[in-house]
Amino acid sequence: MSHPIVEFREVSKSFGTFFANKNLSFAIDPGTIHGLIGENGAGKSTAMKGLFGVHSIDGGQIFIRGKAVVPQGPKHMMGLGVGMVHQHFMLAGSETALDNVIVGEEHVGLFQKIRRGKVLAELQALSAQSGIPFQAWNTRVQDLSVGDQQRLEILKLLYRGSDVFILDEPTAVLTPQEINDLFATLKRLKSAGKTVVLITHKLKEITEVTDAVTVLRRGEVVTTLRTSETNASALAKTMVGRAVSFTYSGPRTDVAPDAKVCVEVKNLRVDDPFDRVKSASFFVKSGEILGFAGVAGNGQSQTFKYLSNPSAFRGRSSGDYKTLEGAALKDQTHADPEQLRHSKIGIAPEDRHHEALVLDFNMNENFFLGQQSDARYQKYGMIQKSSVREAVVRAIHEFDIRPKAPEHPLKKMSGGNQQKLVMARTLDPAPEILYIAQPTRGVDVGSIERIHAEIMKLRNEGKAIILLSSELEELMDLCDRIAVFFDGTLMDTVHRPDFDLWTLGQRLGGSQ
Ligand SMILES: Nc1ncnc2c1ncn2[C@@H]1O[C@H](COP(=O)(O)OP(=O)(O)OP(=O)(O)O)[C@@H](O)[C@H]1O
Ligand SMILES: [Mg+2]
Known part of the structure; x- marks a missing residue:
């Protein structure tokens, strides 16, 4: 009988007095895709960082191929064939893709040049062999799409000889097409005898691609199941401890026939070498949710960014942008975030780490960010x-x-x-107009239910909402209309009665 490739026996890890992992015991068979699920904060990342040696474990034992190992650090674990792609990528943004693979290898002058050529050839061969496409070896990582960054991370692990690939929420930032590509990659790794640990909040992904799944709850293992013997609803219940509804089932008030237009955009153009907006015209009424849908790079994110801060696009944008203030539409063509805030527009941006939060700050400080001019929080220059x-x-x-x-x-x-903190801050105080991007990215199923209910409550109260999401199901669940972006152009706006996953998917690909 073969050993599990990885086994946790009674593994614990605490931070101060808080147990992030408590007596975890589970085993992962070689050549399988093993899911790891649990609510936000359940201890998934902590467990995998313990295995990868990012931090030491406090108690228990980890076995690799049947042998007890005390992980000394990522280098040690990479030496044993264990590799990890972190939840928040760790690549150096200003370095090229190739340099990110070579990093740590000391060569100078001519040797370095020869070495680079050799590594590049090896990587190209690996990419071809493994069927993981990647070409942009000389592009700086910060200019790569997230899908490419992820493929680079996986190729880097393959290059370093990994047998076990730990992927911490790899699909959270990917488009549906990129997710399909990633799953094809994972299946290829599996058929090559590799083992994959997949952390995700999307239970559909667990049922689609894994062989077994371990469920964590508040730092403990609830169970490990064969995927074929369970389903998404049962898994959700095991994770959260109560039944979870995957679609919104609360009230949906009718949009009033005389509802006012709150956001109006005409003939928007934004010049950008990577994500151009050629033409977008749309409106949103009070009590309505307009979805922005598109495959990455088709203009929907750029339109959202423009709406969130037109002043940053001065000189490279044109068109009309107005929002309702009092009884009249106000020109916002060149507004900055402070002016938008003054116009009672709340914004939850797409990239929470770069655009919304300062990770070194605590919750209070982050909550205060962007609200400095709010009289509730600042009086006479003093922070309240x-x-x-x-x-x-x-x-x-x-x-x-x-x-x-x-x-x-x-x-x-x-x-x-x-992410929950970003949402809470955006809704404080509840604005009249909301631009919300990827509100449930990386959020567990129970909390998604809560965030969706909150968004619908705001809609029913008459707020005008723009919702950018890479999850078509999320848009179909909540929106009144969905704007379809393709090739930098807002092609069409589909109304709720006409929502259909397949047709929308086709349209996002450019079909009429
Ligand atoms: N370095 C740390 N110091 C203190 N507490 C920590 C640290 N890292 C994690 N924690 C806490 O441990 C708990 C588990 O965190 P972990 O990141 O493992 O959760 P997770 O299951 O990966 O959640 P998510 O789905 O949101 O990524 C959380 O409550 C977190 O706040
Ligand atoms: Mg995590």
């Missing part, structure tokens, strides 16, 4: 710390943010809990 803290305590309660400690630094919080 107690008011900020009170608001954070409320947010923690309303959004079930964990841990329930306002002084907790963001970098020590799980990804999904960071």
